[in-house]
Amino acid sequence: MxxxxxxSPLLSIRNLSVRLPGTGERSHAVKGVxxxxxxxxxxxxxxxxxxxxxxxxxxxxxLLPSYLxxxxxxxxxxxxxxxxxxESELLALRGRRIGMIFQEPMSALxxxxxxxxxxxxxxxxxxAYPGTQRQQRVLELLxxxxxxxxxxxxxxxxxxxxxxQRQRVMIAMALALEPDILIADEPTTALDVTTQAQILELIxxxxxxxxxxxxxxxxxxxxxADIADRxxxxxxxLLVEQGVAAQILDAxxxxxxxxxxxxxxxxxxxVTAVAVGSAPVLDVRNLMKTYSTGxxxxxxxxxxxxxxxxxxxxxxxxxxxxxxxxxxxxxSIGKCLLKLQSIDGGQIFFDGQDxxxxxxxxxxxxxxxxxxxxxxxxxxxxxxxxxxxILTDGPIANGVPRAEAERRARELLAxxxxxxxxxxxxxxxxxxxQRQRVGIARALALQPDLLVADESVSALDVSxxxxxxxxxxDIQQRLGVAMVFITHDLRVAAQICHKVGVMHQGCMxxxxxxxxxxxxxxxxYTRRLIDAMPGKAWDRQRADASV
Amino acid sequence: MKDFLRRFMKNKGAxxxxxxxxxxxxxxxxxxxxxxxxxxxMVADPLMTPFxxxxxxxxxxxxxxxxxxxxxYGAQVSLLISLISTAVAVIVGVAIGAIAGYNGGWLDDLxxxxxxxxxxxxxxxxxxxxxxxxxxSIYSIVGAIALVSWPPVARLVRSEFLSLRQREFVxxxxxxxxxxxRIIFTQILPNAMSSIIITASLMVATxxxxxxxxxxxxxxxxxxxxxGFMIGxxxxxxxxxxxxxxxxxxxxxxxxLAINLIGEGLSDALNPQLRNRGEK
Numbered sequence: 001m002x003x004x005x006x007x008s009p010l011l012s013i014r015n016l017s018v019r020l021p022g023t024g025e026r027s028h029a030v031k032g033v034x035x036x037x038x039x040x041x042x043x044x045x046x047x048x049x050x051x052x053x054x055x056x057x058x059x060x061x062x063l064l065p066s067y068l069x070x071x072x073x074x075x076x077x078x079x080x081x082x083x084x085x086x087e088s089e090l091l092a093l094r095g096r097r098i099g100m101i102f103q104e105p106m107s108a109l110x111x112x113x114x115x116x117x118x119x120x121x122x123x124x125x126x127x128a129y130p131g132t133q134r135q136q137r138v139l140e141l142l143x144x145x146x147x148x149x150x151x152x153x154x155x156x157x158x159x160x161x162x163x164x165q166r167q168r169v170m171i172a173m174a175l176a177l178e179p180d181i182l183i184a185d186e187p188t189t190a191l192d193v194t195t196q197a198q199i200l201e202l203i204x205x206x207x208x209x210x211x212x213x214x215x216x217x218x219x220x221x222x223x224x225a226d227i228a229d230r231x232x233x234x235x236x237x238l239l240v241e242q243g244v245a246a247q248i249l250d251a252x253x254x255x256x257x258x259x260x261x262x263x264x265x266x267x268x269x270x271v272t273a274v275a276v277g278s279a280p281v282l283d284v285r286n287l288m289k290t291y292s293t294g295x296x297x298x299x300x301x302x303x304x305x306x307x308x309x310x311x312x313x314x315x316x317x318x319x320x321x322x323x324x325x326x327x328x329x330x331x332s333i334g335k336c337l338l339k340l341q342s343i344d345g346g347q348i349f350f351d352g353q354d355x356x357x358x359x360x361x362x363x364x365x366x367x368x369x370x371x372x373x374x375x376x377x378x379x380x381x382x383x384x385x386x387x388x389x390i391l392t393d394g395p396i397a398n399g400v401p402r403a404e405a406e407r408r409a410r411e412l413l414a415x416x417x418x419x420x421x422x423x424x425x426x427x428x429x430x431x432x433x434q435r436q437r438v439g440i441a442r443a444l445a446l447q448p449d450l451l452v453a454d455e456s457v458s459a460l461d462v463s464x465x466x467x468x469x470x471x472x473x474d475i476q477q478r479l480g481v482a483m484v485f486i487t488h489d490l491r492v493a494a495q496i497c498h499k500v501g502v503m504h505q506g507c508m509x510x511x512x513x514x515x516x517x518x519x520x521x522x523x524x525y526t527r528r529l530i531d532a533m534p535g536k537a538w539d540r541q542r543a544d545a546s547v
Numbered sequence: 548m549k550d551f552l553r554r555f556m557k558n559k560g561a562x563x564x565x566x567x568x569x570x571x572x573x574x575x576x577x578x579x580x581x582x583x584x585x586x587x588x589m590v591a592d593p594l595m596t597p598f599x600x601x602x603x604x605x606x607x608x609x610x611x612x613x614x615x616x617x618x619x620y621g622a623q624v625s626l627l628i629s630l631i632s633t634a635v636a637v638i639v640g641v642a643i644g645a646i647a648g649y650n651g652g653w654l655d656d657l658x659x660x661x662x663x664x665x666x667x668x669x670x671x672x673x674x675x676x677x678x679x680x681x682x683x684s685i686y687s688i689v690g691a692i693a694l695v696s697w698p699p700v701a702r703l704v705r706s707e708f709l710s711l712r713q714r715e716f717v718x719x720x721x722x723x724x725x726x727x728x729r730i731i732f733t734q735i736l737p738n739a740m741s742s743i744i745i746t747a748s749l750m751v752a753t754x755x756x757x758x759x760x761x762x763x764x765x766x767x768x769x770x771x772x773x774x775g776f777m778i779g780x781x782x783x784x785x786x787x788x789x790x791x792x793x794x795x796x797x798x799x800x801x802x803x804l805a806i807n808l809i810g811e812g813l814s815d816a817l818n819p820q821l822r823n824r825g826e827k
Contacts, residue, residue, distance in 0.1 A: 274565055340721060341716055364724050364726070365724070367722060367723065368723070368724055369792035371723070372718075372719070372722045374715040374719060379714050379715040379716065380715035380716050380718075380719055381604030381716055382714075382716040382720075382734055382738070384737045384738060385733075393720070393723065393725065393733075394724060394725070397723065397724050397725050397726070398723075398724055439719075442723065443722075446724075530726060
């Protein structure tokens, strides 16, 4: 990455503090933050959830909720303090001088308006490009953001577009009036890796050609390594480190930055070999699952093959990673294994017995052997039950005496590194990472032979993610359970799995050890997936450095 | 629980409502002690106006029956019928809604078609027909009101179940091997309880109105004095003795209003995040 010519700052944030209401743990959402955004650079603001990175961006746009008011500091843009501007003055700036892209492309577009109209509306609001020029400009923008066939596409409604295409439309809207500053708040977090790589490339290309300043907010150091010129690292509302990208990535000074960088999944295997020759716990053969929608009296139903003829085995003590992008059918496999969904064909041998044809009630006694760790730590625990109850419900339902179940639950809390006092508390008193630990303890309470982890770390911050992954790996090796680890992140899978299966459109297109797949992918799709992994070049450097 | 009380008390309307409702309950309970005779007994001259005689503070009707006694016993009837019929309707509605929402599929279709069948007939018309067929008595009135008021509960519970069923903690309960019955009672129902309680509180108010309407039409229990009956009986003398209709009418109005206020307070207290609606 080359550094642009030093120039005067486009935007200066000076000593910004935003106070939090009430008497919580923290008095400020952001405290004493100062940084500059230069013309023609991409500035990455990195931090975990709650670090105040989005609050800073929203303060620039004047989009803070009414209970959050900047307490002190100034945001200088063109010699004016944006915090002192009235709402109507800000209206003139937003969209025209400062554009913004949001995280959720699914909800950032108006679902009842055609996308062309939505882009034109931005120009209409600011009375730019009058008359026929406006139509021309819409087509130009759609072309610029790389959407296919702009003439037809401008008449589409957002629901017809994929997540990546919607994000491109959002970028087109933000760029409509050629703003000086583009603020992108986690614009690729909700997207698949291959789409993310394309969007990052697009943002970089446009930034270079238009020479604007881009403020890019993210939690992913891989993304940062790919696009940043300069980096600002934030922790709990404080700016802990800022500097040129290469310097921060390769020689971080602050311990927090060092921790964050160390926690980025490396894609390098850290697994120990399994005892060879152990019989498979799980043997899945030709699994099929189809969804059909929209069938009516006179029209045939649309059939989607979510899982199409997938076979794999998992041995005791082994971890199988199932990697795929959204819609690849990876989560459907997990649900089918646990019989949370019926299947349309194939066999699932668990401990030598085909569980596929069993009815729910016939399968129930066996459920304790097959456990699941869920994706969302906030939705997977009943908010009205104490942690103790969550952990003992399963064993008691399976015939363990209450005293024994309680004793075991307390042991498990220690195993997943939670305090003993957690037993009597409710889920809302815990952070996301702690809740996920409770979820893991719940799965382990039944002493399962097979654990299915469905995107179990994707909702967590990187540093917490690294801890939970280490915990999972440790427990798995100590207890010798088999594990099916479903994820969208090839780096994570490569790190903790013995075998990896890559899913694409319902089929398992590639299956092998992580080294095989990463170094010598056979399928075009796998290669695309590997190329799209954020921070690849940087990662290679790190690998070389650590050898 | 303490939080719940604090949030409930913050809503001034709800506190006023609760005070009025407790007053009505107090009157209903103490009716037999205040007026030991039957409210149907002719005790004084007919058509005494309120405050004319200290012994009959609210006056007497055209047959010389004490209106104050009638009001007190009427409170008993209104509360008894509305509470029991609501309880029955909620139990039926929750059962049907839970089964439909948890199982889905053809069972859901069948139960929802039955629910819709009940919803397409106007509530009061159906209650009138039912009471007329089964001869007016406290049992037929409670039954009729319960029968016309369960469908909204069933629909509400079904939709709550449909969304809660998909939540991960319910799937987790399936995975650890809990039986469907236990999942419904320990996992889903407690999380649907707040909306059920709020709906039930408003149903009590509707039941009071329905019972009054039935009594007004002469379909009340013959042995029980009720507010609706008093209005119905007094309507022929509306011009000569308006107070005979106005007083029980006011009682109905205040009780229904009080219950609605309580319902709103419960809604605020049970769903604190909805409290700041629209405000950021």
